[in-house]
Amino acid sequence: MLRDLVEKNRSYRGYDESRKVTRDELLQMVDVARLVPSGANLQPLRYRLVFEEEEVKGMNALTRWAKALKDVQLPHPGKYPTAYICICDDLTVCKNPDASRTDVGIAAQTILLQATEQGLGGCMLGNFDRSDVKALLGLPEHLEVVLLLAIGKPDEEITLCDVQDGQTNYWRDGKDVHYVPKRTLEDVVIP
Numbered sequence: 001m002l003r004d005l006v007e008k009n010r011s012y013r014g015y016d017e018s019r020k021v022t023r024d025e026l027l028q029m030v031d032v033a034r035l036v037p038s039g040a041n042l043q044p045l046r047y048r049l050v051f052e053e054e055e056v057k058g059m060n061a062l063t064r065w066a067k068a069l070k071d072v073q074l075p076h077p078g079k080y081p082t083a084y085i086c087i088c089d090d091l092t093v094c095k096n097p098d099a100s101r102t103d104v105g106i107a108a109q110t111i112l113l114q115a116t117e118q119g120l121g122g123c124m125l126g127n128f129d130r131s132d133v134k135a136l137l138g139l140p141e142h143l144e145v146v147l148l149l150a151i152g153k154p155d156e157e158i159t160l161c162d163v164q165d166g167q168t169n170y171w172r173d174g175k176d177v178h179y180v181p182k183r184t185l186e187d188v189v190i191p
């Protein structure tokens, strides 16, 4: 069921580091993402696969996680993702980066759903320095880094709950279970 897959596909910030993710597994994800809708069917997105240990380490150092949780270091040491997909916008295809923003969201969610179906999981990451990532991955000038997807074997518990009193901030309990409040159907459907 699609709903089950969507519920399972959370933003994971703890992974089993012993489970390496292969280039073939990442290719399988991108192979699905290349089939999704694209504005004017321009398909400006390009994907840099990061799975080699040294590059993954470099990416781990450049990414910032769970800004809302001030007193917790996430991922916890030893619980980092073992791969990344760096989504780039090819500026030679469309000069206006705003035009491809919707494409990025569609592609990112599709990749994470596919990762979930492959028994893996991930997290979208927008909080990082674009120029640092571009330099680390040796990307050419015309590729603008827009979003990172951390990928790995999830190793933490995440629970969805209803938003109460308009509070959408996620939190963790004493057992490190991560809670994500979602607005109810009543909240989101315009009467």
Ligand SMILES: Cc1cc2nc3c(=O)[nH]c(=O)nc-3n(C[C@H](O)[C@H](O)[C@H](O)COP(=O)(O)O)c2cc1C
Residues within 6 Å of the ligand: 009, 010, 011, 012, 013, 064, 065, 066, 067, 123, 124, 125, 126, 127, 128, 170, 180
């Ligand atoms: C565009 C985008 C950028 C995000 N960037 C980050 C990020 O830099 N670091 C992080 O820890 N989580 C990031 N997230 C994950 C959100 O915090 C997460 O989606 C939200 O807390 C809800 O959790 P859920 O995805 O499990 O429903 C991002 C999500 C989106 C959609």
